[in-house]
Each structure stands twice: as C-alpha cells, then as structure tokens.
Amino acid sequence: MKFLYYSVFLMLFSTAVFAQEVDVDATLIVVKNEVEKGNYDKALSLLEPLHTKFPENEDVTIYMGRIYSWKKDYKKAIEILTPMTDRSKPNAEALFAIVNTYYWSEQFEKCIFYCDKYLETDPNSAEILKIKVTCLEKLNRNEEALAIIEKAGIVDNSTQPFRGIRTLIGRKSKNAISASYLNVSTSNPGQSPFHYGYVEYSHKFSKSAIVGRANVGHVNNDTQMLFETDYYQTFSNKSYLYANSGLSTGETVFPVAKVGLEYYFAPHKKFDYALGVRFMHFDSDDITLLTGQLAYNTGSYTFAYRPYYDTSNELFSHVLSLQRTNEEKERILRLELQYGNVPYLYLYNGFTQPLKAYRAGIQYQYRFGDSFFVRPVFLYEYEEYLPDEYRNRFNVQLIVTKRF
Template structure:
C-alpha cells in the first residue's frame, strides 16, 4: 500500500512540475509575442504542443499566425479548437479578425452567424456583422442588423456610429472643393490651385467630373477633367481619366488608364499609364501600385517611369495610412523621390527638368464631421533640383472639403 501511495504522490509531483513548466513556457510565449518576436514565440508554442495538446497554447499560436499575416495557418489552428471550444466568444473573435484582416468579409459573416445563433444577446457580434454587410455593399441588411442592436441598447455609441456610417454610405452624390497653395524658397511666385468636383456612385462604381483652376507663372488657366472608378467583375476595378484645357499651364489633353486587382492576404496591385499632350511636347508615363492592408493600416508604393530618347526618368511614392472609425478618418504620410516629377500632382510640362533629382514628404489628415461632411488636408515639403546642383524648396498647403447627399 505504501508503494502505491508513493507512486501516486510521485506521479502527482511530476504532473505538477510539468504543469508549472508548461505555464512558465506559456507566459514566456506571451512575453515574446508582446515584444513582437513572433518567430521565437511560434517555436516555443510548437515545443509545448509537441509534449501536450494544450488548448490555450494552440489558441495563442493561432493568434501569433494572425498577427504575422499568416492567415491560412491561423485558420488551421483555430479550426482544431472548434470542437473543444464550441461556445468560445474569444475563439469567434479571433476567427473573425482573421477573415476581416484578410479582406474576406463573407467568411467573417459566416463565423459571426454561427456564434450569434448560440449567443443572440451578444450585441458586439451584431455590430461586427453590420460592418461586414456594409463593406459588402448590403446596405439594407446592414441597417436591419444595426437597428436590432439599437433597439436593445439605444445608448450604444459604437452602434450609433456604425448606423451613421451605413446611412452615409447610402448617399450617392458628393461635392468637393479644394484649395492648394505652393510657395518656394527662391524668387518664384506662389502657385495657386483649386478645383470644384462632383462625384456620383453608380451600380458599377463612381464617376467624377471636375473643373480645375490654376495660377502659375503669372498666368491663369482652367482644365476640365473626368474620372471613373468602375468594377466590371469581381476582384478588380478600373480607373480612367480624361482632361482638356485651352490654357498654356495645363496640358491640352490628358488621359490615363489603370487596372486594380485584389490579391490574397489583403494585397492590391495595379498597372496603367498616364499621357499628357502639351503644345510643345507630350509625356507618357507608365505606372502602377502595390498596396497592403494590415489591420487598420494601409501601405503602398507607386513607381512612375518615363522613357524618352533612350533616357529613363523615374519616381517612387511611398504612402502609409492609419484608419480610425471609418474610411474617411485617417492620418498618413507620403514620401516621394526620383528624377521624374509627379505629373498627377503638378499637371505641368516639366520636360526641361528631365533627370534632375527631387524628393519630398507630406503629412495627410482626413476627418469625418457628422454624417455627411469630410475635411482633409496635406502639409508638404519638396526639395527639387531645378538646375544641375541648384536646389529649390517647395512648401505645400492643401485643404479639401466634401459634402455627401
């Protein structure tokens, strides 16, 4: 009997030591993840799981994969936990985040619906579902879902904000007014630019009409432009531009075309061109983008290339944004450098500046005011080489006000 008791006590001590060791390793995993040392945290999780199938460790491994953007691996780990944690809201939210961050809103709704059927009084799940429905353009279903939340909790600030976003997304028309002021470190007179723009949402995208005004080089001028962002099939959309002007400070004619396509893991890529015809020259630029959404952040890089008489000029624009409560509220940074001017921004014939260096940066801020107004602004600095080894600083202030109806 004493031998049996000894064996039992010894076994309990071993199990207790193993439990303490696992718990210590698990705390180490969380600390490594907190320090964003995901590779080390993943390795330690796998070492623990090789010894015991610990649900908490497996769940945390799934979180590490999702934070690292390895969404398929995260899905696999979370699916293994569905049978042992069928009613876990923590697991539901982790799976929802994977689909939301990867841009698969339909899959996110499927996950939410499973949990809502078991937890009908969890209003946070209904709020998330309303957001996803709105992202998919299902406005009526989104409105009905968020109204369920407001009927149960009229004081919910988050639900009221989502409701306002849904109602605002139902507006089809927007009028925008812009004013841009550029001044320089040398004797160049300030430049003034402004536009009045009308845009309308259609079943297949957005069409835009715009009248530009500029005062540069002691001359005034107007330009008429039209843009469109149209989606003809799932997974992509096309940008098109055309413009005309009789003023010497704008191109006589300009056009552009670019196709954007959604890629796995919240990436987006595009390829296109811009063409401008001036009285004394023409400009053809090849361009494109690679963009990435990560949680509430967006990153992109846009190159532009011009090939002329065996010479190549180029520019690169790097951009990043941090979104807040809605797509119109964000703060961002833009950095540009290269030997080809930013023709989309300047809209001026800079052929005589070919292969001269330039670089600059802008801080961008946009804020929704109420349900229908948006104000955005940019503050920028550019340093341009206008003659060999001769530089000029350019400072930019830009403000845009838009109202939807």
C-alpha cells in the first residue's frame, strides 16, 4: 500500500514539475521573441504572472531584471537583481546582469564593486575584466586599468580584448615629442636637394593644447630657422579653434613672420566644416591665404576637400584627400591629390606666380607599442617651374613621435 502511495505521489509531483517547466519554457520562448522585436513592455507583461506563480525560479527573475535594463529602467532592474547579488552565495547570472546594469547607467564605482564580486568566483572572466577596466578608464584610474590589462596578458598571453581601452588611456598622455626630416629633390632638370627638419614638443591641458616647434631649412647653401607655436582650444559643442604664429631667422627659406587662424565648426551628422586664414610676410612680398575644409566621415573613412585662395596673386589651389583610420591601432593611411600652390606642411614659396603644379601623395602612420609612432610621407609633383617647362619634384619625409 505504501509503495502505491509513494508511486502516485511521485507521479503527481513529476507531472507538476514537468508542467511548470513546460509553462516556463513556453512563455520564455514567446518573451524572447518580443524582446528581439524591442517590445519590452509586452515581454514584461508575459513574465510578471510567471514570476508571481513561480517566485523561486531565479531564471525568470533575472530575465525580468535584464529586460528592465534593456529598456533603461535601471532603478527597477537593480531593485529586482540586488536580492540575488547581495546574499552570502550570490547568483552568478544575476551578478553578470547587475554589472551590465551599472555599466550602462554609468554608475562606474558600483559597477566595479560588482565586477569584483563576480571575479571572486571567476577571476579570469574576460568580459567582466573588460568592463572593469573600462570603468577604471572612465574614472581616470588609468594605472589600475593598465595593471589589470598586463596581468590578463600574462594569464592568457594576449591583451587583444583590451586594445581599444589601452588606446583610450594612451591618448590621455599629456605630452609628446616629435622629430622630422624632409628631403625635396627634383629631376629633368635637377638641382641640389632641399633639406628641412623640425623638433616639436606638445602639451595637452583639459580643454586646450599648445605646441612649440623649431624648424630648420637648408636651401641653396643657406641655412635658416623658423620658430613656431600652435594653439588649440576646444569648446563644449565639440568645435575648436586652431591658431599658429612663427618668426624666422632669415628672409628666403621661410617666411619672415607668419600667423594663422582656423575655426573647426561642430560636426553636423557625418560632415565637418572649417574656415581659416593664413598670413605670411616675406622680404619681397606678403601672402594671404584663405582656406577651409569640407569633410565627410563614414565609418573609418574620411573624404575631404580643402581649397586655398592666394589673395595677392589671385590663385586657387585644391586638395582632395581620402583617409582611412583604425582608431584602435591608431593607424592612418592617407591619399591626396593636389593642384596649384598648396602649402606643403609649413612650407610656402613667397615667389608665387601662376604656374601649374599637379601632385599625388601618400602617408601612413604606424604605432609601435602604446606610445611610439612613425609616419612616412611621399608626395610627387609634376611642376611647371617655367612657363610650359615641367620637371619632377619629390618630397620624402619621415616623422617620429613619442607621447608620454
């Protein structure tokens, strides 16, 4: 008789458990479909009766917390998840869910606290470590973030998941030193090469930056220097102002004096705009250039057009560029097509006349480690040096930069 009683009891119990599992699983399938459609309120209306009927089912409770997070009701999500995360034996899935909730709501200190709780049971979780490192970077606790990255690299011999964060931390470096050498050669007919170089130091403040640069040029057996200062000021609307000034020790290799000002407007959707003016005083003439830029950004590519108008000589010059940028690796590949008397970096000839010049250039930036950059530049010109007389002109430059 007892055997029959227990058999009936077990059968009824098993049937009830099976019915519960079917009820929960079937509802969760429908809820998942609604979530994928973004119908969070409808998904919650299906889950809440299930939660009331089976309050001990933590999978249902956690899913409710996740949905509230996805619909950005972070306060409600935390209220649901906290009882399962703050007990003596926390639920790992609930911990994972509350980590994301605090991260998405930008409560970074709290997020780090729950990351640490999760890491007590799974210290090598790449996803949680990445969230913690990101929170530390947001709080400017950069040394702690880098220490975690280095430790993670020792454990699994890779810091791949953290490359983007390392780049963000690297860009916060306040200082940089650069050095450059530029060789300008000609052929058919040829002449003695021109040699230029510079050393510069830059420092970033919270909303501005300043650059000091010493240029040297050796042209036609004459060596002169140009000392420059660049200043950048950013504004809250994401626009910024660029200013430049310089004085030289001579009158021919560089301008005797130069000033420039350019304002970069706040980006509008995928477009960037800028307007500027540059003034250069030579011993024999003064040059005023009006310039600006229109750029279109799409993903990692930027297509830009920049005109120059020489008001003194009534000359128009044009630059078309296509640049591909890898933000994570800080690599840049830039192609340029130029026409007219375009200033090559800091160089502009005071003896301008309406002669034609066609140019095609390429430059590439590569980062070694976290803070050392190399940028080779090559620009070919088909230059009309006398009316109807053309020659080849080659500009080859190397720029190396160390930030710290």
